[in-house]
Amino acid sequence: xxxxLLLIGVILPIVIGILIKVLFxxxxxxxxxxxxxxFFKLDLPLGGMxxxxxxxxxxxxxxxxxxxxxxxTRNMKTRKQTRRQIIAEWIVTKTDSLVRSxxxxxxxxxxxxxxxxLALSAFSSLLTLVGLFPPTSDLNxxxxxxxxxxxxxxxYKMKCGPWHYxxxxxxxxxxxxxxxxxxxxxxxxxxxxxHYGNILSGSVISVILASGLSLLSRxxxxxxxxxxxxxxxxxAVLSVYFDVFSGCLxxxxxxxxxxxxxxxxxxxxxxxxxxxxxxxxxxxxxxAEV
Amino acid sequence: xxxxxxxxxxxxxxxxxxCAMIAGIGPGIGEGNAVAKACEAIGRQPECKGEVTTxxxxxxxxxxxxxxxxxxxxxxxxxVAPGRFVDILLDAIE
Numbered sequence: 177x178x179x180x181l182l183l184i185g186v187i188l189p190i191v192i193g194i195l196i197k198v199l200f201x202x203x204x205x206x207x208x209x210x211x212x213x214x215f216f217k218l219d220l221p222l223g224g225m226x227x228x229x230x231x232x233x234x235x236x237x238x239x240x241x242x243x244x245x246x247x248x249t250r251n252m253k254t255r256k257q258t259r260r261q262i263i264a265e266w267i268v269t270k271t272d273s274l275v276r277s278x279x280x281x282x283x284x285x286x287x288x289x290x291x292x293x294l295a296l297s298a299f300s301s302l303l304t305l306v307g308l309f310p311p312t313s314d315l316n317x318x319x320x321x322x323x324x325x326x327x328x329x330x331x332y333k334m335k336c337g338p339w340h341y342x343x344x345x346x347x348x349x350x351x352x353x354x355x356x357x358x359x360x361x362x363x364x365x366x367x368x369x370x371h372y373g374n375i376l377s378g379s380v381i382s383v384i385l386a387s388g389l390s391l392l393s394r395x396x397x398x399x400x401x402x403x404x405x406x407x408x409x410x411x412a413v414l415s416v417y418f419d420v421f422s423g424c425l426x427x428x429x430x431x432x433x434x435x436x437x438x439x440x441x442x443x444x445x446x447x448x449x450x451x452x453x454x455x456x457x458x459x460x461x462x463x464a465e466v
Numbered sequence: 467x468x469x470x471x472x473x474x475x476x477x478x479x480x481x482x483x484x485c486a487m488i489a490g491i492g493p494g495i496g497e498g499n500a501v502a503k504a505c506e507a508i509g510r511q512p513e514c515k516g517e518v519t520t521x522x523x524x525x526x527x528x529x530x531x532x533x534x535x536x537x538x539x540x541x542x543x544x545x546v547a548p549g550r551f552v553d554i555l556l557d558a559i560e
Contacts, residue, residue: 209545366531373534429527
C-alpha cells in the first residue's frame with residue numbers, strides 16, 4: 177500500500193509539471209525557441225525575483241527523486257533482497273567506487289553529494305522526454321551549481337591556511353597573478369557553460385529539425401492536409417542522442433569535474449605538515465607554561 | 467531607408483552566427499584525435515576498454531567546450547541580438 181503511495185509520489189510531480197505547463201503557459205504559434213516562461217515576480221528588497229519554469233521544474237524533480245529514494249530503500253533485508261534493493265545497492269556501490277577511485281579515501285563524505293548531483297542533473301535533463309522545459313537548459317540553474325562547486329574548491333584550498341591560499345596565486349612567478357585569478361574564475365564559468373550549452377543546443381537543434389521537417393511535408397504533401405507526416409519518427413531518433421545520451425553524459429561529466437577539482441584543490445601533504453607544526457607549537461606552549 | 471537598415475542588421479547577425487561556428491573545426495579535429503588514440507589503446511590492451519572509454523568521453527566533453535562557446539554566441543546572434551539591435555536603432559532614430 178505504502179509502496180503504491182510512494183510510486184504515486186514519484187510520478188505525481190511530473191504530472192503536475194505537465195498540468196502547470198498546459199494550464200498556465202500560453203500555446204505558441206507553431207514551433208519556436210523561447211527561454212523559460214516567467215510565472216510571476218516576487219517583490220524582494222533587492223529587486224524583483226522572477227519565478228520561472230526552470231525553478232518550478234527543478235523543485236518538481238527534487239520531490240520526485242526524494243520519493244524515488246524512499247521507494248528504493250523501503251523494506252531492506254539482509255537476505256532475500258527485493259529487486260529494488262539490489263538496484264539501490266548497485267547505485268550506492270557504483271558511486272562509492274567512483275568517488276574512491278577519483279578522490280581518494282579522505283573524501284568519502286562526498287559520496288551522497290556526488291550521487292545527488294548526478295541524479296538531479298540527469299533527471300533534469302531527461303525532463304525533455306515528457307515535453308517539459310529542462311531546468312539545465314537555463315544558465316541560472318547550472319551557474320548556481322557551478323558557484324557551489326567553486327565555493328567548495330575555495331574552501332578546500334583555504335584548509336591549508338589563508339596565507340597558503342594567497343601565495344598560490346603567485347606561482348610559478350609573482351607577475352602571473354592576474355592570469356591565475358582569471359583561471360580561477362574560468363573554472364565555474366566553463367563548467368556551467370558546458371552543461372548549459374550541451375542541453376540547450378540539443379533542444380534547439382531538435383526544434384529546428386522539427387520545424388524544417390514540418391515545412392518540408394507541407395510543401396511536398398500539401399494536398400493531404402496540415403498533418404506534418406515527415407515529423408513522425410526522425411526527431412525521436414535524434415532525441416536519443418541529444419536528450420538521453422547527452423543529458424546523462426553531461427551529468428556524469430559535471431560530477432566527474434567536481435570530484436577532480438575538489439580533490440585537486442586539497443593539498444594533503446601540506447595540510448598534514450601544517451597540522452604537525454601546529455601540534456608541536458601547542459606542545460611547546462604547554463611546556464613553557466608548566 | 468529603415469527597411470535597409472533593419473535588413474543590414476539581420477544579415478549581419480546571420481553572417482556573424484555562421485562565422486562564429488568556424489570554431490566547430492577545432493573541437494572536431496581534437497575529438498577525432500582523442501577517439502583515434504583511444505581506439506589504438508583498446509586495440510593494444512583490450513582488457514582496459516572500460517577505463518579508456520570513460521577517460522575518452524571525459525576528455526571529449528572537455529574538448530567540446532570551445533565549440534560550445536561558439537555555439538552559444540551563434541544562438542545569441544540568431545535569437546537575441548536582432549531584436550536588441552533593432553531596438554537600439556529605433557531608439558537612435560527617435
